[in-house]
Amino acid sequence: MRALIALLLLAAPAFAHTRDRFAQYSDFTQVEVESDRIFLLRKNGNILLDDGASLSVYDPGTGTRQIAVDKGVVYALKDNGNVWRRFDGGAWEKLDEGTGTKQIFAKVGGVYALKTDGNIWFHDDTGWKKIDEGTGTKQIVVDRQGNVYALKENGNVWEYDGAWRKIDDGEALGRSPSLAGSSTRSSRMGTSGRGAPRGGARSTTAPAPGGSTRRGPTCSS
Numbered sequence: 001m002r003a004l005i006a007l008l009l010l011a012a013p014a015f016a017h018t019r020d021r022f023a024q025y026s027d028f029t030q031v032e033v034e035s036d037r038i039f040l041l042r043k044n045g046n047i048l049l050d051d052g053a054s055l056s057v058y059d060p061g062t063g064t065r066q067i068a069v070d071k072g073v074v075y076a077l078k079d080n081g082n083v084w085r086r087f088d089g090g091a092w093e094k095l096d097e098g099t100g101t102k103q104i105f106a107k108v109g110g111v112y113a114l115k116t117d118g119n120i121w122f123h124d125d126t127g128w129k130k131i132d133e134g135t136g137t138k139q140i141v142v143d144r145q146g147n148v149y150a151l152k153e154n155g156n157v158w159e160y161d162g163a164w165r166k167i168d169d170g171e172a173l174g175r176s177p178s179l180a181g182s183s184t185r186s187s188r189m190g191t192s193g194r195g196a197p198r199g200g201a202r203s204t205t206a207p208a209p210g211g212s213t214r215r216g217p218t219c220s221s
Contacts, residue, residue: 022040034070036051063078065078070111077103110123120150147161157170
């Protein structure tokens with residue numbers, strides 16, 4: 001992780017003068033960059049913020065597994081599956097007290113949550129919506145237009161832009177893929193018919209992810 005930070009600072013001259021401030025830490029697990037700010041997650045769950053002028057503790061809490069940042073909003077996934085949100089200059093608020101969330105991804109003014117059962121949820125100012133209740137989803141990423149890409153355990157890749165469709169059958173990814181750097185339309189490696197494989201609704205509006213079993217569109221394996 002220190003090597004990653006070093007590369008980040010070398011690649012961004014605007015942050016080069018901050019590199020000495022990281023010398024006291026050796027336990028970063030994640031780095032998120034937005035505009036001129038760097039958010040760093042430590043193993044103990046603390047979140048640090050480097051705004052280019054100073055390095056400060058953004059959140060002294062513990063038990064944070066992952067962070068995501070979009071449009072000045074920071075999201076934190078806790079070890080117990082809770083998801084928290086903090087607007088710039090505001091206080092933390094709990095978005096979800098459900099369990100089983102294994103990944104979050106912030107984009108287009110909201111946050112996406114991938115559950116351990118493979119369901120995918122989206123939260124914005126209107127609340128939580130289930131956009132997929134398929135199984136076997138390993139990872140998700142979202143592009144600037146809000147299109148969701150789901151990587152399945154078998155290597156297949158599905159795209160959601162209101163309806164699910166398979167865009168890759170996994171063969172080109174060698175069956176041990178990652179979606180890193182692949183969340184754009186130009187990255188498609190295959191196509192199939194449009195539309196959700198099962199179910200017709202665009203999404204299912206429901207309470208927080210721990211509390212609903214109503215069906216919605218699905219990307220199968």
